Amino acid sequence: MTHDDGPAEPLLVVDDLRVVFDTDRGPAVTVDGLSFEVRQGETLGIVGESGSGKSMTSLAILGLLPPTARVSGSIRFRGRELLPLSDREMRELRGNEISLVFQDALAALNPVMTVGDQLAEAVSVHHPKTSRDELHRRSIELLELVGIPSAETRIRQYPHEFSGGMRQRVDIAMAVANDPALLIADEPTTALDVTVQAQILDVLRTVQDRTGTTVMLVTHDLGVVAGTADRVLVMYAGNKVEEGPVEQTFYETAHPYTRGLLASLPRMDRRDRGERLFQIAGQPPAATALPSGCRFAPRCPSFAADPCAQSVPSPQTVGTDHVAACHRVANLREESA
Amino acid sequence: MTATGTRSDALVIDRLVTEYPIRGGLFSRRIGTVQAVSGVSLRIPAGQTFGLVGETGCGKSTLGRTVVRLVDAQSGSVRLGDAEISSLGKSAFRSVRRRIQLVFQDPYASLNPRLSVGAILAEPLIVHGLHTGRRQERVRELLELVGLDPAHASRFPLEFSGGQRQRIGIARALAVEPEVLVLDEPVSALDVSVQAGILNLLDDLQREFGLTYLFIAHDLSVVRHLSHEVGVMYLGTIVEQGPVDEVYENPLHPYTRALLSAVPIADPRIERGRERIVLRGDVPSPANPPSGCRFRTRCWKATDLCAAETPQPRLLDNRLVACHHTD
Amino acid sequence: MSTGTASAGQISGTRAMLRRFRHHRLALAGTVVLVLLVVACFGATWIAPAKQGVQDLALGPTAPSWAHLLGTDELGRDYLSELLYAGRMSLAIGFFVAVVATVVGTAVGAVAGYVGGVVGEVIMRLTDLFLIVPAIAILALALNGLGSSPVTIVLVLSGISWTYIARVVRSQVLSLREKEFIDAAKVTGTSTARILVRHMLPNLAGIITVNISLAAASAIIVESTLSFLGFGVQPPRTSWGNMLSQASGLVGTPQVYLLYFPGLFILVTVLCVNFIGDGLRDALDPQGRQL
Numbered sequence: 001m002t003h004d005d006g007p008a009e010p011l012l013v014v015d016d017l018r019v020v021f022d023t024d025r026g027p028a029v030t031v032d033g034l035s036f037e038v039r040q041g042e043t044l045g046i047v048g049e050s051g052s053g054k055s056m057t058s059l060a061i062l063g064l065l066p067p068t069a070r071v072s073g074s075i076r077f078r079g080r081e082l083l084p085l086s087d088r089e090m091r092e093l094r095g096n097e098i099s100l101v102f103q104d105a106l107a108a109l110n111p112v113m114t115v116g117d118q119l120a121e122a123v124s125v126h127h128p129k130t131s132r133d134e135l136h137r138r139s140i141e142l143l144e145l146v147g148i149p150s151a152e153t154r155i156r157q158y159p160h161e162f163s164g165g166m167r168q169r170v171d172i173a174m175a176v177a178n179d180p181a182l183l184i185a186d187e188p189t190t191a192l193d194v195t196v197q198a199q200i201l202d203v204l205r206t207v208q209d210r211t212g213t214t215v216m217l218v219t220h221d222l223g224v225v226a227g228t229a230d231r232v233l234v235m236y237a238g239n240k241v242e243e244g245p246v247e248q249t250f251y252e253t254a255h256p257y258t259r260g261l262l263a264s265l266p267r268m269d270r271r272d273r274g275e276r277l278f279q280i281a282g283q284p285p286a287a288t289a290l291p292s293g294c295r296f297a298p299r300c301p302s303f304a305a306d307p308c309a310q311s312v313p314s315p316q317t318v319g320t321d322h323v324a325a326c327h328r329v330a331n332l333r334e335e336s337a
Numbered sequence: 338m339t340a341t342g343t344r345s346d347a348l349v350i351d352r353l354v355t356e357y358p359i360r361g362g363l364f365s366r367r368i369g370t371v372q373a374v375s376g377v378s379l380r381i382p383a384g385q386t387f388g389l390v391g392e393t394g395c396g397k398s399t400l401g402r403t404v405v406r407l408v409d410a411q412s413g414s415v416r417l418g419d420a421e422i423s424s425l426g427k428s429a430f431r432s433v434r435r436r437i438q439l440v441f442q443d444p445y446a447s448l449n450p451r452l453s454v455g456a457i458l459a460e461p462l463i464v465h466g467l468h469t470g471r472r473q474e475r476v477r478e479l480l481e482l483v484g485l486d487p488a489h490a491s492r493f494p495l496e497f498s499g500g501q502r503q504r505i506g507i508a509r510a511l512a513v514e515p516e517v518l519v520l521d522e523p524v525s526a527l528d529v530s531v532q533a534g535i536l537n538l539l540d541d542l543q544r545e546f547g548l549t550y551l552f553i554a555h556d557l558s559v560v561r562h563l564s565h566e567v568g569v570m571y572l573g574t575i576v577e578q579g580p581v582d583e584v585y586e587n588p589l590h591p592y593t594r595a596l597l598s599a600v601p602i603a604d605p606r607i608e609r610g611r612e613r614i615v616l617r618g619d620v621p622s623p624a625n626p627p628s629g630c631r632f633r634t635r636c637w638k639a640t641d642l643c644a645a646e647t648p649q650p651r652l653l654d655n656r657l658v659a660c661h662h663t664d
Numbered sequence: 665m666s667t668g669t670a671s672a673g674q675i676s677g678t679r680a681m682l683r684r685f686r687h688h689r690l691a692l693a694g695t696v697v698l699v700l701l702v703v704a705c706f707g708a709t710w711i712a713p714a715k716q717g718v719q720d721l722a723l724g725p726t727a728p729s730w731a732h733l734l735g736t737d738e739l740g741r742d743y744l745s746e747l748l749y750a751g752r753m754s755l756a757i758g759f760f761v762a763v764v765a766t767v768v769g770t771a772v773g774a775v776a777g778y779v780g781g782v783v784g785e786v787i788m789r790l791t792d793l794f795l796i797v798p799a800i801a802i803l804a805l806a807l808n809g810l811g812s813s814p815v816t817i818v819l820v821l822s823g824i825s826w827t828y829i830a831r832v833v834r835s836q837v838l839s840l841r842e843k844e845f846i847d848a849a850k851v852t853g854t855s856t857a858r859i860l861v862r863h864m865l866p867n868l869a870g871i872i873t874v875n876i877s878l879a880a881a882s883a884i885i886v887e888s889t890l891s892f893l894g895f896g897v898q899p900p901r902t903s904w905g906n907m908l909s910q911a912s913g914l915v916g917t918p919q920v921y922l923l924y925f926p927g928l929f930i931l932v933t934v935l936c937v938n939f940i941g942d943g944l945r946d947a948l949d950p951q952g953r954q955l
Contacts, residue, residue: 049528193392198599223601264533266562447844451866
């Protein structure tokens, strides 16, 4: 890990990222002009519903988009431009400096290799000179880091001998095997039950405390973000609609979409039975048929024909470190004040 | 605990047991049994919602499928109003069937891709001989009822989004004018912004038609929003049940406490200030449940008594709790 | 999940099906050729240049010419006319075998798959038996014993090919049976028969049409093989198979090219039928390519 003093350049800078697929129905724009940064040591939560482009963004950073994707813009990691890198150069980076925790831990593990062998391989791929003893020691250390008891015996077992939660722990262990600077967790707890989710989020927190890795947490769950993220980025239809520190984003919500999302959530800690939930009208647009102007305009309760239908709003500062991409953000502030 | 029930109860489930065979070996012989539902009792007053929560494998979906007789019960009974339905023969049950319907979890798998929406909604009418002569009209009414454009009856399921398909699924269940709807995770496949619309619709329909819901879900926030009473299931049994606000605000069973504390709340200050009970380990296999209290292997209060004796549900603070260590 | 609604104004049902089929170029070409072939064969009485079996011993074998497009055989018969008349038998056998085998195979496969249990197992072991015996030998023996009238040929060929369809249909039904929309139909109170016909059959349409075409094509080929071996259609009835068989006697003579014509007719028919099957399968799938 590099340790620069003072306000160094952010760990990752994404600038004007655009990911387009060609389909029978024309180009599908899944990420459009997305800019954000991930700062050293923080947890950035990227929130969005299915189709918002949040997973495409993490795949683009990892260089794992299918070859049919047309990618433009810039992704700089520690000052190094990633998009022009070759497959081989990306492979060296992946699993080493940038790594990924998958949603489906079972699919991410090889069913015919013991967990120990897979952990050892994750290390030796990037550090081929590591001795067998060292690999063995490291594998056990990693399993202990993610809270798997009796690691000595567990490393000789196969993935199917682990429960869902335990497999997700192994997956995290593999991801942090080489002390990555950036850990991208793409819906890491979506397939899990809440009590297991609580365990896994705990593990992620512990790992982050011990290794100091930076985490980019991609999720649809606003509750998970509220509990774990330092900053939040909200995506809708390939655009960033709001970005800010977690408290500002939740308590001084600026964008109508974020407001709608929060209002449409039933709350476990409130007596709200019988009250109507806020309903965002309509459906998210298809990636092949994005509306001109603001992507959220057709569903927006604060819609105004001019300028919402005319131009895509650019992010405006609405508070310290807090931006929202909405033409009417000033009007909304007045209304709610 | 026997659910006695009164005349106003729309659905009474009494000591219901559902088992699945484990098959293996040559000619897939039965080599064991999984008891997915182990003696569940509950009752739902007419026009109310009973929320059934629990994690994967706790048996909540099997319970729902048993109630609508997609699966046969091993023992116990299900009473629909004044009709005992679990003991009815297949043909006798057919006449009661339309009084209880199921809404499925997956709006993609639960609609026949080869039938138009109009045909899907007309099916129940044809099967039960309802609205003969004005079926097309009835189909349009149903679509309108669930907030869809009646002109879209000729379209096929793949032309609709997930939320719209779930509305079609609800319309199909309503087609036969049932009294009770079993809702099996009806919003868990949907995005948040779509989910709210379905929850509002279910609420509206209950008010309009006085429907009774057995609402099965793993999302505790959604359950609280819709339910009058709630039951928490763990490995085939209900560990705690009672009025929704009391259970959520003052959970008595250790599992309920852990479960509720694990649910993330979309509010950073509340979420970070909460005391979280992180449970040890995983849910044991239902094929080989622990003796005594089934939760004891993960419970921080467990003692020898818990392994020796199965705790019976006791009435405590207006609710039923099955635990040796709540007072 | 959120790709949202499909494009507005999309046409559903039969019209969309026809449109998808029309866009399948090979299927369209196959249909045109097959229709021409069927019309030519069954209208041979009016279309064919010569009447069936009219000999011209004085003429004898001739090479293709404007008078006789495919030439004449050693008895001076117009070979094109003979092929068209013979086609009636080959096409009819293909058609009837396909229909009988498909109806029987679909019914048996659907019941075996849906009912399952012992009945299903027994039926499937029976079809296994059909799969492992050398079909041609059995057919030859059966036809030898029963006599080879066209009806027995159809029945015996169907007797072999329904098992293939039954297996495919059964495996499809087994997977459909687990689908939630079948559970939904049960919860509605739909009877088993109606579930099979109304909810499963439309989902089987694709594989059934493919199998109809495969069964038809293979029946034409098997009939030809049998006739070639002398067990199939017997003279004086003609089929492409026994014409092929007779022409095989010409190997070593200048007329050996006559061997290719029945072969070509068989090949073209089988190809057309296969293309049509592919096109129909795609057309019947509403999830198929949207055009």
